[in-house]
Amino acid sequence: MIGIVIVSHSRELAAGIQALIEQMVSSPEARENIAYVGGLDDESNPIGTDPMQVMEAITRVAGEEGVLVLMDLGSALLSAETALDFIDPEVAENVRLCAAPIVEGALAAAIQASLGADLESVAREAEGALAMKRSQLGLNDEEAAPGVQGAPLKEEEDGLTLDLVITNENGLHARPAARFVGCAGKFQAEIQLEKAGKHANAKSINQVTGLAVKKGETIHIIATGSDAAEALAAIRLLHEDQFGEKDVQPLQAPVQTSPTAVNAGGQGESVEGILSGIAVSPGIAIGEAFLLKSGPLVVKKEKSDSPEEELRRLDVALREAVTATEQEKAAVGKSNPQQAEIFDFHRLLLQDEETLEATKKRIREESKTAEAAWQSVTDALVERYRNIDDSYLRERAADVVDIQQKVLRGLIGGDLLPTELPGPVIVIAKDLSPGEVVALPPETLGICMEEGGVTSHAAILAAARGLPTITAIRGLCAGVADGQLLILDGSTGQLHLHPDAATTAQYRERQLAAEQQVQRLRESAQLPAITRDDHSLRISANIGGPQDVAGALAGGAEGVGLFRTEFLFQESGGEPDEDSQCASYRAAVEALAGRPLIIRTLDIGGDKSLPGMSSTCEENPFLGRRGIRFTFAHPEIFKRQLRALLRASHYGDLKIMFPMIGSPGEFRRAKAMLQEAMEELQQEKIPCNAAIKVGLMIEVPSAVILADQLAAEADFFSIGTNDLSQYILAADRGNAGVAGLITPFHPAVLRAVDATVKAAHEANIHVGMCGAFAGMQEAAPLLVGLGLDELSMNTPGIAGQKEAIRALTLKDAQECAGAALRCSSAEEVQQLLQAFRGGLRN
């Protein structure tokens, strides 16, 4: 444990700080490691500092792990510095004088130290103490700076900050907010969020959603604490990934924008026999009405004289609700991992400290029953959501009601939903919670709700289940009788109450046509990418984890060309151990059922860092220790990953790919480490594929230049166009001033691709491309013409790219690519492609 010395002019102040610390730090060992120096031995003038006392104190608490000194002001600083001059230099080397404000800093430091943190972290924690206070008071840096020039406060550290512009379609709404809170929660650091002067604790879902951050708005994040840097790095990465919504349909039920649908919202029966609402999930349902009477549960017992018992009941009910939420998530997650995250939001609501504390307080102080306390607290929360100035977030109120009811059900019983329906029916309800939508039996044909909006989670989940749905139908429950035949048009938002035979026939036809169209699309996604003259390419998906495989296959992927392992590391808050890595790789390769899977080893560095891993600040991170260079510098991490990969290789067609290789020597070195890992496993009698295929990313210009040499040693290449372009064009992706120069359409990049493909084919090895370029439909003639064997891209682009390829002939594409190689600028190449497309159309 590190030692701490508190130096004050005043004995009373030192004693006061001691009292504050001892309230929070009770371990005798931790207390013993803190020394308090205050005042002078002069009865009449006791205020002052004495370097000798400071020296003694430091010596007293000094151990192997060093000493942190906190001082109040003026001579306390000079005395501490003087003391260091007198101390054994070996001890002095490990003494840090800390610029933190003494009271806040001392408290933060004492707590950190008692947790066993090292000197560096304790110092950072202490120095960050001021930031919390500032943000609490809502001061920004300028205002908080002391008015007096040169006063010591100026030099205080402030915690780390990060500004992010939110680009998510619906802003930082429930799902991304849940992701955000989940990520923040993995770190020790205090993380505050600020938007336009409003503050939120990043670890509280209610506070974060309460900020109502919309698309295009900027959030200011302040992190203080030992792992603040890592936390911000993880958040930055999450933000780049649009909090899990990148490449994903915006979180919105597929809303029909036809004027009827929108205008009809809530208009009720304006046309004879037709009720109108908001179309939130398309499709046609024809069937009988089933009226669901789900009213909120009524709390009957308000008071209890055994708060202990009530707290226990609350605890049980909450835990059950969390479990139920997780089950619902798992049920939805299989088919739709994106939608499943709504339940993460629910889980966070259920685990929100603020709500929990408020409930417990009412049980303890107002002798309320668990159900009464829970209801009143969550009612207030519902109210809060309803008053948020953002229609999207207002609709989150339904989610709060959902968890409220879920817990109440646990507390006072009562099942809301029938587990069985009388047959295929259209469910009619006042309002459905997301949980109820998921729990609707499979006989459900469609849903109509009297309440709800466009983007309520219930609507989203209905869409995810493929159930035609209309919400906000005024007069619905009063206007529809059980068993009545209905036609629900989820595209227009119309509900036909008494359809005649002709209307029904017409809708049946449309229903059929729609089904066929969906089917056609789905089928075409699975069609191979073969040109009209029979040249075929493999189209694969880029994924971030095994959970993405199912979606990729459904979207038409024939394998995985790039599994980015960074996310596994990021999500585990550092490095997942060998077993859990192996489990993820194995899950992916098994889910692919024999289709090829290329896994890239950890590609950290550049703009990506690893939580928990202190990243050294580099002047030019993209030219720094990234990719394979990082793993060479951390052989233990690399080794564990290689072992996990090899172990998983036993279960399918798994290939390993190294990032950022710049020379055959580096490739050999990586392969040697792989060999070593393999020998270890063989000795441990753990099965692995001894003939595993090993390749590399071509993304460094030197690798292009030596591609022939690399091809002689590698089993495959995969061209990473994003980095290759920035390196060839010597422009930093992260520098807005030059990022515009970067384009894969530049003939220099195309020539690099050309050279790489030729070198690969000369050596008879497979060459793919996994950068963004591979998914660009307008680039299809170049990609085909340059001779790439495989294109790997994000899932949503697959079907389209396949279609684009099917429209080409290899011969035309080769001519087009040949011409592009002779161009002298990206613009010329684009013009060429445009002309080519024109030719295709005619």
Add this chain to the structure above:
Amino acid sequence: MITEEQVLAWLELSATVMAENKEFLTDLDAAIGDADHGINMNRGFSKVKDKLPELAGKDIGTILKTTGMTLMSSVGGASGPLYGTVFMKAGQALAGKTELGSDDLCTLFQSGRDGIVQRGKAVAGDKTMFDVWAPVVEVADANRGLEPLAFLEMCVATAEEARDATAPMQARKGRASYLGERSIGHIDPGAASSTLLLAALRDTIKGG
């Protein structure tokens, strides 16, 4: 030449001067600080005075170093580490000496000034004792050739001028810095005590 006994006498006189000027220095500090500089200096030098009997017969380096150590652990304010360092540095620079010429005094002032910078990171115009020591060192350096007494007269005159020149400055170090502009118009207490020390040295030599 200044003898070892004269150095002891200087320190003894300094103790007397600090006691006599306790109010004066404290009043200066009351205007722009925490009203303790006189108390601090008096406490420190009375401790030094107690030590003097033990120091008889020791070389001047040792005497100065011991003085520094004593001040360091007894003054109690910023001036403790500052003057402590001044005397320690000077003691190191003059180790083994039994008498001092003007050259040596020059060394004493230089190492003293360097000690202040090392400890307090003060620069010219910060309104600290440095603003006295810096010009004194310059004048001393230019007047090494003079006899000690004449040499010291020059130095004291410089110090007095420099002390008064701190009045219009705005403090950027120490307690006074918290006052900002309100520190303007008062002499810096540390500059005053430094001048007193120099004057005491001159008076010791003058008195024989």
